[in-house]
Amino acid sequence: MADSGKSWVEIDPLSEFSLANLPFGIVSTKDRPEPRVGVAIGDYALDLSTICSGPHKDEELSRLCWGHSPCIIVAPTLNGLAALGGDRVREVRAALRKFLSGTTRPFSINPSGPLPAHIFIPLSEAQMHLPMVIGDYTDFYAGMHHAFAVGCMFRGPNNALQPNYKHLPVGYHGRSSSIVVSGTPIHRPRGQILDPSSADPKQPATGPSKKLDFELELGCFISRPNDMGRAIPVNDAKDYIFGYVLLNDWSARDIQSWEYVPLGPFNGKNFATTISPWVVHPDALEPIRTTGIKNDTPLQPYLAETVKENVYDIQLEVDIKTSGSDMSMTIARTSSKHLLWSFPQMIAHHTIGGCSLRTGDLFGSGTISGPSPEESGSLLEMSENGKKPLALGSSRRTFLEDGDTLVLRAVAGTAGARVGFGECSGLVLPPLS
């Protein structure tokens, strides 16, 4: 990648936390439990507070980050940093790259021996927290191969996509209270289920979901607010993006299918959403911009982007680890380029009526599936809604079982300049009584 280079921090060329990445997260340690801003580099979380003030202070980073009230560095969220705005965050990343670049350590850090652990926290010892305070969470449905596959399952190929699908980025308001950071276990939800869904009379029962699924998505955090009533033009929308995360929109298919007509998904989705701990800056993904799914429908002017390469070609992977086994099995591989709508288009659409966005708002892309079955971003697609179990070593899966750990991974870029988000994982626990 263009902005890669050599660092005095030893970094495995295959590390997703190269000098080209520098994602932000919120970290704490056993020794120092206050959550604070960290930057992932190699096998470490660089504790920004230790180089913005004190004996190891970097003048430039201190000037950019210190002295805000409330503090934006020793803070339980990245919202303060994000609210600085695009140019200032860019300056912080540039100063970080400068601080970490070159072959010799800055003189304030021991010239040899292990890196001081209070500055460079080994990732294995870093407790990661939810990176942002999320005001509102919106989940879109821009993964057209997913929308088409699911539509075929329920309505057949001729009516698979609804008439509005190619005219606007379809989305719904999700639940922000239940968004958790990678590693947080999830309880299987209980709820009303009509089983079979064709039952007549339509008499539901209440019980644990038997169709617990994941959804592979890319998430996008908003930096700047807009005024209520004021639409964000699509070609300005990139200035409102703070960064990206991996997102698993856990879904209970049986609860969802009974509840969702006419007002959309509710308890089938709101029990949990997991995101990766590290927020990747858009500049880190700039080298892998590409074109998304071609939209053959004439676009309304407010959705027409000047830029053609409006999505990212991030390699995505879904792994399952079952309770009996220590082995992870990869069940899908695809790319984040399989979207019909870009995040700038989602922002333009979300605000066309005047809806206000706030710093820390989260957008989900919608489930990302590639065109082939091995590229499916959900078990609903892989198992054809439970009809075709997947072989997982000696066991089989239609939907998730208690004890399963679902892991999303992503990587972009070439050796020495790789970019990732950290894994987005969650263990499925049985429902609470």
Add this chain to the structure above:
Amino acid sequence: MADSGKSWVEIDPLSEFSLANLPFGIVSTKDRPEPRVGVAIGDYALDLSTICSGPHKDEELSRLCWGHSPCIIVAPTLNGLAALGGDRVREVRAALRKFLSGTTRPFSINPSGPLPAHIFIPLSEAQMHLPMVIGDYTDFYAGMHHAFAVGCMFRGPNNALQPNYKHLPVGYHGRSSSIVVSGTPIHRPRGQILDPSSADPKQPATGPSKKLDFELELGCFISRPNDMGRAIPVNDAKDYIFGYVLLNDWSARDIQSWEYVPLGPFNGKNFATTISPWVVHPDALEPIRTTGIKNDTPLQPYLAETVKENVYDIQLEVDIKTSGSDMSMTIARTSSKHLLWSFPQMIAHHTIGGCSLRTGDLFGSGTISGPSPEESGSLLEMSENGKKPLALGSSRRTFLEDGDTLVLRAVAGTAGARVGFGECSGLVLPPLS
């Protein structure tokens, strides 16, 4: 009402802010711009900060409210007060009633002459603010007469209600960022519209909504959080309620009808929601508890309440003031009892899958319409989706026009013990460029 009585504050017997009410709000004044907790009494907002400390201090209120960090009284929201929990808030209301009761003023307040304006802020000089920081907003659909009328319009009487309607409180996640307090003007939204909705081919255009509507709803604020994964039993749910507001869920019917299949309302709703400034405590509504719409469907156990009188008989009124006129015209009168589901049932349903609620979360009841056409809680119903204009003096309305002010009012209880929320009003402005 049971807890009414005589106050040394002169209160019009018709005032909605009787001693039986004592609703909380967030208030500021020109002289003192910091937002702080107020309590409505007669024509005043009692500034709680002036009687919780300083020369006019009431010992009991001071003990209950003062000394929290951050301060819960000189605070821009009621979240701190709400988070004290049901019993403590009850004690605060009891102490307020004691302070305001009787025929002579407490000795710390001038025995005669006008009430000191820094303690008793005339409501005409009180700037009201959004009362809570709202994490998540959920809008339900429990007004069955509304759901049935709208269903008839689009699917005919035999399929008017969806099969799930009487089994669960249908709801969707709304947008919290655009919730504003009464008096905030609203810009007419722009958006994609398919006009006519039967057009073939289905080619939308982008423009200002021509079907801007209101929805008459009751709102409910959550006090205590629950742990993620842990359902709230329906018979415990009342302990999670902080209080009630009037709510206008502004709706753009033409934007909504094009976008909402399959994931529910989005831009048709998210441009604005208006709530009343005063949050009424459940205890103030206790005397007007009644039975709601009878549900002939056997309920799932998690929705079965012990209490039969699970809704409130609050008289509701919708007024329009058009730009040309100074006169308000009442276009609907109904009661908040016309709900199929109670707020405790909505809480139980929202959490059955483990979804976490937080202090300050807001629930909307869904549009409240009575069984007769004069009791319609939306213009969609009154005008039969634009087919039958309403006469408003010399002008006519199918949907709202720029310059219209829409006002929701409510009152409960008898003379001398009336309970209201303050009005919930909004002026419609043209779209921003």
